Amino acid sequence: xxxxxxxVYHPPSLFLLLRHELIKTFFKWRTYIGFxxxxxxxxxVEVALKLEGGTMVQNMTRNLSRDFLLIGNLFNAYWVTYTLxxxxxxxxxxxxxxxxxxxxxxxxxxxxxRLLLTRPSSRSRILLSKYLATLVYAALLVIFLGAVGVxxxxxxxxxxxxLVVGKEFIIIPAASVPARLMLGFGFAVVSMWxxxxxxxxxxxxxxxxxxxxxxxxxxxIVFFVIANLPIESVQAVRPYLFTTYMNVWMQAxxxxxxxxxxxxxxxxxxxxxxxFYLVTWYIFVKKDVLS
Amino acid sequence: MMSSEIVLQTFNLGKKxxxxxxxREANLLVHRGEIFGFLGPNGAGKSTTIRMLLxxxxxxxGRVEFFQxxxxxxxxxxxxxxxxxxxxxxxxxxxxxxxxxxxxAALGGNISKKEIDEVLxxxxxxxxxxxxxxxxxxxxxxxxxxxxxxxxxxxFIVLDEPTTGLDPQGIKEVRELIGRLSAERGITVFLSSHxxxxxxxxATNMAVIHRGEIIVQGKVGELLNDGDTVVRLIARPMDxxxxxxxxxxxxxxxxAQGDELQVTIGNTDSSLLSSMLMKSGIEIATIxxxxxxxxxxxxxxxxxxxxx
Ligand SMILES: Nc1ncnc2c1ncn2[C@@H]1O[C@H](COP(=O)(O)OP(=O)(O)OP(=O)(O)O)[C@@H](O)[C@H]1O
Ligand SMILES: [Mg+2]
Numbered sequence: 001x002x003x004x005x006x007x008v009y010h011p012p013s014l015f016l017l018l019r020h021e022l023i024k025t026f027f028k029w030r031t032y033i034g035f036x037x038x039x040x041x042x043x044x045v046e047v048a049l050k051l052e053g054g055t056m057v058q059n060m061t062r063n064l065s066r067d068f069l070l071i072g073n074l075f076n077a078y079w080v081t082y083t084l085x086x087x088x089x090x091x092x093x094x095x096x097x098x099x100x101x102x103x104x105x106x107x108x109x110x111x112x113x114r115l116l117l118t119r120p121s122s123r124s125r126i127l128l129s130k131y132l133a134t135l136v137y138a139a140l141l142v143i144f145l146g147a148v149g150v151x152x153x154x155x156x157x158x159x160x161x162x163l164v165v166g167k168e169f170i171i172i173p174a175a176s177v178p179a180r181l182m183l184g185f186g187f188a189v190v191s192m193w194x195x196x197x198x199x200x201x202x203x204x205x206x207x208x209x210x211x212x213x214x215x216x217x218x219x220x221i222v223f224f225v226i227a228n229l230p231i232e233s234v235q236a237v238r239p240y241l242f243t244t245y246m247n248v249w250m251q252a253x254x255x256x257x258x259x260x261x262x263x264x265x266x267x268x269x270x271x272x273x274x275x276f277y278l279v280t281w282y283i284f285v286k287k288d289v290l291s
Numbered sequence: 292m293m294s295s296e297i298v299l300q301t302f303n304l305g306k307k308x309x310x311x312x313x314x315r316e317a318n319l320l321v322h323r324g325e326i327f328g329f330l331g332p333n334g335a336g337k338s339t340t341i342r343m344l345l346x347x348x349x350x351x352x353g354r355v356e357f358f359q360x361x362x363x364x365x366x367x368x369x370x371x372x373x374x375x376x377x378x379x380x381x382x383x384x385x386x387x388x389x390x391x392x393x394x395x396a397a398l399g400g401n402i403s404k405k406e407i408d409e410v411l412x413x414x415x416x417x418x419x420x421x422x423x424x425x426x427x428x429x430x431x432x433x434x435x436x437x438x439x440x441x442x443x444x445x446x447f448i449v450l451d452e453p454t455t456g457l458d459p460q461g462i463k464e465v466r467e468l469i470g471r472l473s474a475e476r477g478i479t480v481f482l483s484s485h486x487x488x489x490x491x492x493x494a495t496n497m498a499v500i501h502r503g504e505i506i507v508q509g510k511v512g513e514l515l516n517d518g519d520t521v522v523r524l525i526a527r528p529m530d531x532x533x534x535x536x537x538x539x540x541x542x543x544x545x546x547a548q549g550d551e552l553q554v555t556i557g558n559t560d561s562s563l564l565s566s567m568l569m570k571s572g573i574e575i576a577t578i579x580x581x582x583x584x585x586x587x588x589x590x591x592x593x594x595x596x597x598x599x
Pocket of ligand 1: 308313331337340485
């Protein structure tokens with residue numbers, strides 16, 4: 001073990017760092033709260049809907065069926081999943097903040113941040129690997145929501161045309177719904193990444209995960225409230241709130257799909273995410289580690 | 292001579308928290324192969340200094356150089372040659388000891404399984420390596436803390452009070468381990484402690500920090516074995532006093548400073564001095580023994596702490 005013959009330092013690949021961040025993330029009980037919640041709640045909701053026997057859909061389509069001849073089963077796996085996607089407003093962001101808000105604060109709470117930051121890897125790299133691990137978690141959670149929603153739905157209800165009730169009624173034929181769902185969940189991942197980035201930012205500010213979780217939810221709710229105030233001057237700030245674009249996934253179920261609009265929403269969401277990340281980076285790289 | 296190579300040097304290193312200096316103008320000097328004891332009572336600024344050494348916090352003033360390189364400017368290069376344990380040995384409790392080490396080691400690049408096994412073995416944790424750290428005793432965590440500092444064959448390790456909370460047997464083991472690391476692998480060790488006895492037993496060199504300031508620094512033997520007591524004396528008449536002192540056999544040296552005399556009296560009790568002076572009819576205004584360095588260390592490290 002000759003000191004003179006030591007190899008020169010080669011920085012670890014980002015991939016190696018990410019691997020270890022993922023190991024840490026997925027060995028933590030906290031990480032599974034979201035998955036378990038979805039795995040329990042989604043089947044419960046779907047069973048309840050099954051028992052209710054589709055009165056909701058019938059009520060919604062009563063007027064419609066007077067004018068049109070509706071064929072087939074509108075109360076199906078796709079409709080149920082689409083309905084479950086409404087949880088992307090508040091419930092899923094909460095489950096995401098639970099983990100994203102812990103990524104940096106948790107290391108401070110446990111004191112392990114001292115181990116991380118006295119090693120040769122730069123703070124920037126460590127931060128990036130943690131951020132990427134957070135994004136992986138968020139994406140998996142959203143995909144899990146979709147998979148369980150559709151999976152249990154198919155067992156209970158089977159497939160069918162998707163009725164979307166928006167400004168107008170849209171019926172998407174069963175055959176093209178899976179593609180739309182994939183698109184929708186894909187967009188949802190991008191918007192949940194934005195939520196992750198915000199929670200991650202808050203996580204860099206404190207030494208306990210509770211704060212970031214509450215702060216993230218507070219921001220989302222306050223922004224929603226602001227955006228929906230019937231005051232014109234307040235309405236002008238809407239484009240500058242990331243929450244305005246969080247429902248981009250809904251546009252996957254429009255007819256026709258407005259790609260331009262979607263592209264712009266996704267770009268803005270990504271812009272917010274990058275912005276949040278840069279602020280986090282600025283804080284994290286300069287920070288005095290006192291925990 | 293190899294041991295004269297400077298491996299760590301700090302230049303006017305200082306850290307201010309809000310309005311208070313936790314460390315002030317610290318100039319530390321550590322040579323290769325030394326076991327450097329960093330002694331100070333609670334709150335003296337040991338951990339703050341160590342955090343600056345390992346780039347956890349930014350100095351308010353001054354700089355740190357390892358291997359003649361500014362640690363902030365050559366961070367990766369320098370840190371890849373160091374190992375450190377700052378404050379408590381904290382780990383990911385939900386991971387096994389081995390996984391913890393793998394995860395930490397990865398921050399320096401790929402590492403072989405063999406190397407991880409080796410450090411686990413070195414600290415005597417091989418058997419429990421695959422249990423979650425949550426199930427470890429305090430002493431085991433502390434040993435894992437030393438193990439992680441030894442990953443990637445460091446040239447220099449910085450240990451912040453590594454024996455805190457250990458039982459006598461554990462303390463002895465850590466002490467022996469440090470001695471072995473130094474003797475067998477030539478690792479330079481920087482070790483903080485609030486116990487003089489601990490430093491005395493393992494360290495070759497030491498510095499004392501008190502209220503954020505380095506009070507004294509040097510070889511342990513030279514600093515501690517200097518058993519002379521110095522007495523500050525103000526007495527009248529001065530010239531007569533000097534003549535009397537010159538006749539006393541236990542007085543080694545007399546230095547006049549203004550109207551004050553500094554009398555070095557070897558290991559003799561200062562009360563003997565005062566009684567001899569009074570017998571000679573000298574009027575003593577003040578007589579204060581300046582305690583030996585050892586007594587002085589004890590008074591600051593084992594007396595009242597700085598915590599306020
Ligand atoms: N985050 C902080 N904010 C403000 N002051 C701090 C902070 N951390 C430490 N200090 C102060 O800095 C001084 C030095 O603290 P430090 O932790 O370096 O002491 P120490 O020598 O390691 O003590 P101990 O033996 O208790 O570990 C103390 O007065 C402490 O109160
Ligand atoms: Mg300390």
